[in-house]
Amino acid sequence: MRVFRPWAFQGSLARKDYFEGWYFKHVSANRNQVWSFIPGISLSRDGRYAFIQVLNGITGESRLYEYGIEEFSASSKALNIHLGNSHFSTNGITLDIKNETWNIKGSIVYKSMDHYPFTLLNPGIMGWYSFVPFMECKHGVVSMQHQLSGGLYIDGRYLDFEGGTGYIEKDWGSSFPESWVWLHCNTFINTRASFTLSVAKIPWLGSFFIGFISFLYFEGKFINFSTWSKARVDTLEYRDNKLNIRIANKDYRLNVRAGYNQAGPLKAPQHGSMTRIIKESVDAVIEIELTDHLGNILFQDKGERAGMELIEKILEYF
Numbered sequence: 001m002r003v004f005r006p007w008a009f010q011g012s013l014a015r016k017d018y019f020e021g022w023y024f025k026h027v028s029a030n031r032n033q034v035w036s037f038i039p040g041i042s043l044s045r046d047g048r049y050a051f052i053q054v055l056n057g058i059t060g061e062s063r064l065y066e067y068g069i070e071e072f073s074a075s076s077k078a079l080n081i082h083l084g085n086s087h088f089s090t091n092g093i094t095l096d097i098k099n100e101t102w103n104i105k106g107s108i109v110y111k112s113m114d115h116y117p118f119t120l121l122n123p124g125i126m127g128w129y130s131f132v133p134f135m136e137c138k139h140g141v142v143s144m145q146h147q148l149s150g151g152l153y154i155d156g157r158y159l160d161f162e163g164g165t166g167y168i169e170k171d172w173g174s175s176f177p178e179s180w181v182w183l184h185c186n187t188f189i190n191t192r193a194s195f196t197l198s199v200a201k202i203p204w205l206g207s208f209f210i211g212f213i214s215f216l217y218f219e220g221k222f223i224n225f226s227t228w229s230k231a232r233v234d235t236l237e238y239r240d241n242k243l244n245i246r247i248a249n250k251d252y253r254l255n256v257r258a259g260y261n262q263a264g265p266l267k268a269p270q271h272g273s274m275t276r277i278i279k280e281s282v283d284a285v286i287e288i289e290l291t292d293h294l295g296n297i298l299f300q301d302k303g304e305r306a307g308m309e310l311i312e313k314i315l316e317y318f
Contacts, residue, residue: 003131007170008076009075009081010076010172015272016044016045017043017045018044018173018272019041019043019173019272020040020172021039021269022039022088022142022168022170023036024036024093024168025167026148026164026165026166027305028148029163031304031305033161033164034058035055035056036282037054037088037093038052038053039081040053041069041072044273046275047273049067049069050067050068050072050083050084051064052065052083053266054097055264055280056264057282058283059264060281064274067083071083071084079168090110090113092109095152103156104152105153106158108152109149110147111147113143113145113146114143114146114194114217115142115144116142124139125139125140125213128228135202136177136202137174137200139171139198140171141169143166144167144186144217145167145186147164148165174269174272175269175270175272176269177200177201177202178201179311180198181200181236181309181310181311183245183284183306185286185303185306186303187306188301189301191299191301193303195303196213196215198214199211199233199314211227214231216290216299223252224249229249231247232248232249233318242259243257243259250293251292252290253290253291254288255289256286259284259285260308263279263283265277278309280309281306281307282308283306284307285302286302286308287301288302
């Protein structure tokens with residue numbers, strides 16, 4: 001069943017009002033370069049095409065490269081995507097992208113990948129919601145963190161990613177939520193750790209609910225904070241350009257503070273069509289403190305080059 005392989009191609013090129021996209025983030029060892037590549041498909045009444053979105057996290061510049069749908073192929077069993085002359089897999093990426101703006105060519109190899117853990121009842125980060133049909137958007141985390149080697153030539157300039165850090169996630173369905181907040185960081189200053197959080201307004205049986213998924217992974221420990229695991233968001237506020245979040249489950253409390261200066265525009269799906277424009281930063285700064293129910297600090301660190309998206313309407317529900 002594909003539900004147990006969220007990293008693989010979940011859809012079909014015969015679908016209508018459908019999108020599917022994978023998110024590959026790369027941070028160089030010196031953290032001077034942050035590049036995200038998003039291959040995917042858009043199948044809508046406005047057109048049917050494949051694409052690669054590119055985001056330079058340092059400058060906020062972004063580009064969308066479109067391809068004929070016949071130039072796209074992906075495995076329903078493994079993460080293995082061919083799009084034009086580019087290839088994406090769990091082993092790495094090989095890029096050959098060019099138009100009148102950026103010319104990108106090269107390879108980055110992945111190793112020491114920490115996969116998101118799963119069970120028969122919870123096959124991915126969405127938990128048992130993974131089995132619920134007809135949700136407008138589903139989400140998967142492929143690699144919480146992995147090491148990089150190799151590099152890319154971008155407009156003739158070589159960017160070295162040797163010893164850098166990578167991350168992979170994906171989305172599929174008909175539309176992104178109406179509003180949400182998303183955070184991700186696996187480039188902390190003192191600890192090899194990975195953190196992801198997403199809070200969103202989710203349509204449900206003619207109404208909606210506010211759901212969230214989150215985890216913190218460090219020192220071999222994996223701690224989940226999600227709606228399906230009966231965790232809760234106690235605070236979600238945005239003041240003085242800082243996002244403050246407090247979440248808890250029966251054993252732990254997590255305090256998160258994040259903010260960004262630079263963000264770039266990305267296209268997002270609406271009824272399968274990539275017509276919505278959102279802002280994403282992959283140059284955010286995040287601070288995390290994890291405590292147990294007695295207040296003992298179990299994790300405390302600051303992360304750089306973090307990912308952050310905030311569609312502020314989500315704040316109205318807190």
